Amino acid sequence: MKLRKPPVNSLSLxxxxxxxxSLEKLENDKSFQGVIITSxxxxxxxxxxxxxxxxGRDPAHYAExxxxxxxxxxxxxxxxxxxxxxxxxxxxxxxCLLALSCDYRILADNPKYxxxxxxxxxxxxxxxxxxxxxxxxxxxxxAERALQLGLLFPPAEALQVGIVDQVVPEDQxxxxxxxxxxxxxxxxxxxxxxxxxxxxxATADRLLKQRDADIQxxxxxxxxxxxxxxxxxxxxxxxxxxG
Amino acid sequence: MKLRKPPVNSLSLxxxxxxxxSLEKLENDKSFQGVIITSxxxxxxxxxxxxxxxxGRDPAHYAExxxxxxxxxxxxxxxxxxxxxxxxxxxxxxxCLLALSCDYRILADNPKYxxxxxxxxxxxxxxxxxxxxxxxxxxxxxAERALQLGLLFPPAEALQVGIVDQVVPEDQxxxxxxxxxxxxxxxxxxxxxxxxxxxxxATADRLLKQRDADIQxxxxxxxxxxxxxxxxxxxxxxxxxxG
Amino acid sequence: MKLRKPPVNSLSLxxxxxxxxSLEKLENDKSFQGVIITSxxxxxxxxxxxxxxxxGRDPAHYAExxxxxxxxxxxxxxxxxxxxxxxxxxxxxxxCLLALSCDYRILADNPKYxxxxxxxxxxxxxxxxxxxxxxxxxxxxxAERALQLGLLFPPAEALQVGIVDQVVPEDQxxxxxxxxxxxxxxxxxxxxxxxxxxxxxATADRLLKQRDADIQxxxxxxxxxxxxxxxxxxxxxxxxxxG
Numbered sequence: 001m002k003l004r005k006p007p008v009n010s011l012s013l014x015x016x017x018x019x020x021x022s023l024e025k026l027e028n029d030k031s032f033q034g035v036i037i038t039s040x041x042x043x044x045x046x047x048x049x050x051x052x053x054x055x056g057r058d059p060a061h062y063a064e065x066x067x068x069x070x071x072x073x074x075x076x077x078x079x080x081x082x083x084x085x086x087x088x089x090x091x092x093x094x095x096c097l098l099a100l101s102c103d104y105r106i107l108a109d110n111p112k113y114x115x116x117x118x119x120x121x122x123x124x125x126x127x128x129x130x131x132x133x134x135x136x137x138x139x140x141x142x143a144e145r146a147l148q149l150g151l152l153f154p155p156a157e158a159l160q161v162g163i164v165d166q167v168v169p170e171d172q173x174x175x176x177x178x179x180x181x182x183x184x185x186x187x188x189x190x191x192x193x194x195x196x197x198x199x200x201x202a203t204a205d206r207l208l209k210q211r212d213a214d215i216q217x218x219x220x221x222x223x224x225x226x227x228x229x230x231x232x233x234x235x236x237x238x239x240x241x242x243g
Numbered sequence: 244m245k246l247r248k249p250p251v252n253s254l255s256l257x258x259x260x261x262x263x264x265s266l267e268k269l270e271n272d273k274s275f276q277g278v279i280i281t282s283x284x285x286x287x288x289x290x291x292x293x294x295x296x297x298x299g300r301d302p303a304h305y306a307e308x309x310x311x312x313x314x315x316x317x318x319x320x321x322x323x324x325x326x327x328x329x330x331x332x333x334x335x336x337x338x339c340l341l342a343l344s345c346d347y348r349i350l351a352d353n354p355k356y357x358x359x360x361x362x363x364x365x366x367x368x369x370x371x372x373x374x375x376x377x378x379x380x381x382x383x384x385x386a387e388r389a390l391q392l393g394l395l396f397p398p399a400e401a402l403q404v405g406i407v408d409q410v411v412p413e414d415q416x417x418x419x420x421x422x423x424x425x426x427x428x429x430x431x432x433x434x435x436x437x438x439x440x441x442x443x444x445a446t447a448d449r450l451l452k453q454r455d456a457d458i459q460x461x462x463x464x465x466x467x468x469x470x471x472x473x474x475x476x477x478x479x480x481x482x483x484x485x486g
Numbered sequence: 487m488k489l490r491k492p493p494v495n496s497l498s499l500x501x502x503x504x505x506x507x508s509l510e511k512l513e514n515d516k517s518f519q520g521v522i523i524t525s526x527x528x529x530x531x532x533x534x535x536x537x538x539x540x541x542g543r544d545p546a547h548y549a550e551x552x553x554x555x556x557x558x559x560x561x562x563x564x565x566x567x568x569x570x571x572x573x574x575x576x577x578x579x580x581x582c583l584l585a586l587s588c589d590y591r592i593l594a595d596n597p598k599y600x601x602x603x604x605x606x607x608x609x610x611x612x613x614x615x616x617x618x619x620x621x622x623x624x625x626x627x628x629a630e631r632a633l634q635l636g637l638l639f640p641p642a643e644a645l646q647v648g649i650v651d652q653v654v655p656e657d658q659x660x661x662x663x664x665x666x667x668x669x670x671x672x673x674x675x676x677x678x679x680x681x682x683x684x685x686x687x688a689t690a691d692r693l694l695k696q697r698d699a700d701i702q703x704x705x706x707x708x709x710x711x712x713x714x715x716x717x718x719x720x721x722x723x724x725x726x727x728x729g
Binding site: 126 | 623669
Binding site for chain 2: 617631
């Protein structure tokens, strides 16, 4: 019932594909009703989109990458499984989207573990379905401010704005996730699945209706010289940080 | 100006019809501008949908019952009267929907008086217009969690999540309702009515546009063997509780 | 980077036109990325719509006035500039809409400085795009209650309901606005602009799609004898207050 991902710094095309396949298997295995999503390397939940997949590649690659990202979100957001997210590390951009797509989010109480859709800080724009998912979670006003400023929330603020549901000491994240899961699994499963779909279908449909246009939009945006330059600057900054 | 309902454990077809007729009369009587909705038998505001109307009957009965439920909600939600709900007892499922359809909700501060759309706990699914009404009241995220888990909120939590507007000691529910009503009636009435309609019309229209489909959906869902079985189990559990 | 408006009691047709032209100039001047909107006469941020423009005039005038009001809102709400609102005085109705159309609102902590869409108190109805802007800011439930009752929130309540983002001592409003502006200007500007548009376009489009109908609606509503009478009563009450 527990999915462990290999240590991730970034959602590479390979990792996205693996996640989609794993999720599909669990969905089809009737013995699974819920999955706890967490990171095997505490400290980094997920660094989000892999900038290397978005930088210096050709349009066909960008399109393939973006389609995989859409696929993962659609799978997670509409999953009939109960998805509990045990956020045991920093969780920017795409990492935050993973968490937002689950049914419940528990964040470890460590001031370094910030979470948010910080795309603007990288000079890029969160796509509309990232924004929709955030609006559904924290409301329109808080989402507008967080997205414009590219805010990363430390635990206390994350809880207050509602981007996570619970903040617990770092060593209790997994046990809390298990007891929350027990609460969710106690609900008659078929009714819960239908209810989840009722609440999320309209948001997922918005992407499904314009999936190709969204891919083309991403490809043409990411291919711009100015964006490629922004990403290069950001990657260099990250690499300097590392040493 | 005060509507008293006979002691209710459940919204039977007869009660639904009576409520619709009473409300229609009050709407057409120019001397009424507001109605306080409360229960004559403190302890139970309304037990919600009458499971007896949904169990072991024929499809035509289910269809008639559901149409009456839609009708009551449409009347309440779009009523040009000021509707103040004095929730003086437990208020699950359909009982909660009654409260949510009013303009203001006051809950008696008694830990037994829980309120919420707990349909999933019965193995059934709140229809989209129940969900819409809850989303309009407490926002998308809180509604999604409450609906998936079928949560019943005790007073302090009900206030915090916003499913009620005020919690007061049990003996002050009626007097508080009267003073809140005075505040609402002080507003120029025609402007208030138009404003209410502006805020609620889109939500009501969603049901109006697919009313028959919603009835058919309910009938086919409730007629399923698995659902009938769930309801039987639940009714037996209730009857054991009673003695 | 700072726009100072002449002392305003009301958004006259002339002032609306001036504001639109000023904003357009600033938008086209590449050296400006943000504007702080405040009042030159502390105590009154803006008294909102000019009742004199809505009372005892002919339909063509009402139509021209309303079109100018729409134009200002569209300019503000979709402005690619960062708009910080330093609310240093009372801010009812149209004055509140100005504030709501900005990216961030700071209110001076003076109990007299109330803010809200209080149209119903005047016997009129806030148009749907006023309501949409409020819903986007404070959510559906709080907006429904505030609009029906025509609530004006004093600072502490304004902060709690979320109609402003920050309340500070009166002598710190301008300095706070400047430091908030610095935070917003630190975000890569192009990404921020696109993100703002992503969040606001659907709401603005609702008006753009029915702009003429909205004007006709306003003209026929405001031309009614009952409304003209309500406004006269209100204006007389205001004039008595003044002396």
